[in-house]
Amino acid sequence: xxxxxxxxxxxxxxxxxxxxxxxxxxxxxxxxxxxxxxxxxxxxxxxxxxxxxxxxxxxxxxxxxxxxxxxxxxxxxxxxxxxxxxxxxxxxxxxxxxxxxxxxxxxxxxxxxxxxxxxxxxxxxxxxxxxxxxxxxxxxxxxxxxxxxxxxxxxxxxxxxxxxxxxxxxxxxxxxxxxxxxxxxxxxxxxxxxxxxxxxxxxxxxxxxxxxxxxxxxxxxxxxxxxxxxxxxxxxxxxxxxxxxxxxxxxxxxxxxxxxx
Numbered sequence: 001x002x003x004x005x006x007x008x009x010x011x012x013x014x015x016x017x018x019x020x021x022x023x024x025x026x027x028x029x030x031x032x033x034x035x036x037x038x039x040x041x042x043x044x045x046x047x048x049x050x051x052x053x054x055x056x057x058x059x060x061x062x063x064x065x066x067x068x069x070x071x072x073x074x075x076x077x078x079x080x081x082x083x084x085x086x087x088x089x090x091x092x093x094x095x096x097x098x099x100x101x102x103x104x105x106x107x108x109x110x111x112x113x114x115x116x117x118x119x120x121x122x123x124x125x126x127x128x129x130x131x132x133x134x135x136x137x138x139x140x141x142x143x144x145x146x147x148x149x150x151x152x153x154x155x156x157x158x159x160x161x162x163x164x165x166x167x168x169x170x171x172x173x174x175x176x177x178x179x180x181x182x183x184x185x186x187x188x189x190x191x192x193x194x195x196x197x198x199x200x201x202x203x204x205x206x207x208x209x210x211x212x213x214x215x216x217x218x219x220x221x222x223x224x225x226x227x228x229x230x231x232x233x234x235x236x237x238x239x240x241x242x243x244x245x246x247x248x249x250x251x252x253x254x255x256x257x258x259x260x261x
Contacts, residue, residue, distance in 0.1 A: 003085045004096040016130060016141060036144040042090060042137050044072030056146060057107075058114050069111075071142075076107055079209060081245060086127055089140050094128040099147075101196040119156070120196045122148040148196070155180045156194045159187060163199065167206045168230035173199060207231070208244045215253045222249045 016029065027048060030037055036053035040046055046069040049062060059065050077083055080102075085095050100123050108115035124145040129137035158180045176199060177184040191199045207229060214225035226233035226249070233249070242248050247255060 002098040005093050038142045040140040044070040089127045089129050097125040117152050118149050119152045120150045121146050150194045150196050153194050163203050171203045
């Protein structure tokens with residue numbers, strides 16, 4: 001995944017900016033825009049999804065989403081580590097999120113939607129503000145370009161469930177492959193084809209997510225939080241945690257505690 005902020009690629013935004021003063025025309029352009037698009041208020045609440053968004057994300061109907069979904073409170077967006085970048089839009093920045101592997105199955109499960117047998121999507125997401133005359137953001141626009149969809153396969157689901165149930169254990173690709181009756185090389189290729197990442201990356205993502213959960217428990221020391229996840233705080237996983245989240249474990253705990261006050 002790559003994140004770029006305020007690059008000079010503004011031509012696609014002009015139809016929205018030129019019609020912004022006429023809201024009826026603006027929302028018509030949004031609705032018939034060929035790519036999935038969502039309009040948010042500055043507090044993150046969904047105000048509109050266009051027809052392409054309804055089709056692509058299998059949302060069912062507008063009323064089930066608009067006014068209820070809030071991008072700044074979405075646990076999946078938070079878990080992907082995208083929230084800080086997206087909030088830059090409130091400062092007037094345009095944010096480009098490239099090659100985001102969106103865990104569609106998790107999204108469908110969380111929001112009680114039909115997943116259409118889709119496991120994940122590889123997307124480019126562009127977020128930009130529409131500014132009022134006083135130079136304050138009035139709306140946030142998000143455009144989604146789907147580059148690939150990964151569909152479920154029986155062997156892949158066996159592997160995914162095995163990793164989810166054995167995340168405390170040391171990663172062993174040969175043992176995991178045996179569970180799916182595949183060679184380790186075939187498993188790695190198949191898993192990446194259908195999920196978008198390797199089995200090891202999937203295991204690491206779960207591991208880091210569990211560590212983040214344990215760090216929320218302030219009754220545990222940071223070392224105990226890591227130990228509860230089956231790893232040692234001093235060494236590889238502390239460095240990996242910072243690489244994945246952008247924060248040291250101590251910084252992450254302090255940040256979360258500050259936000260909860």
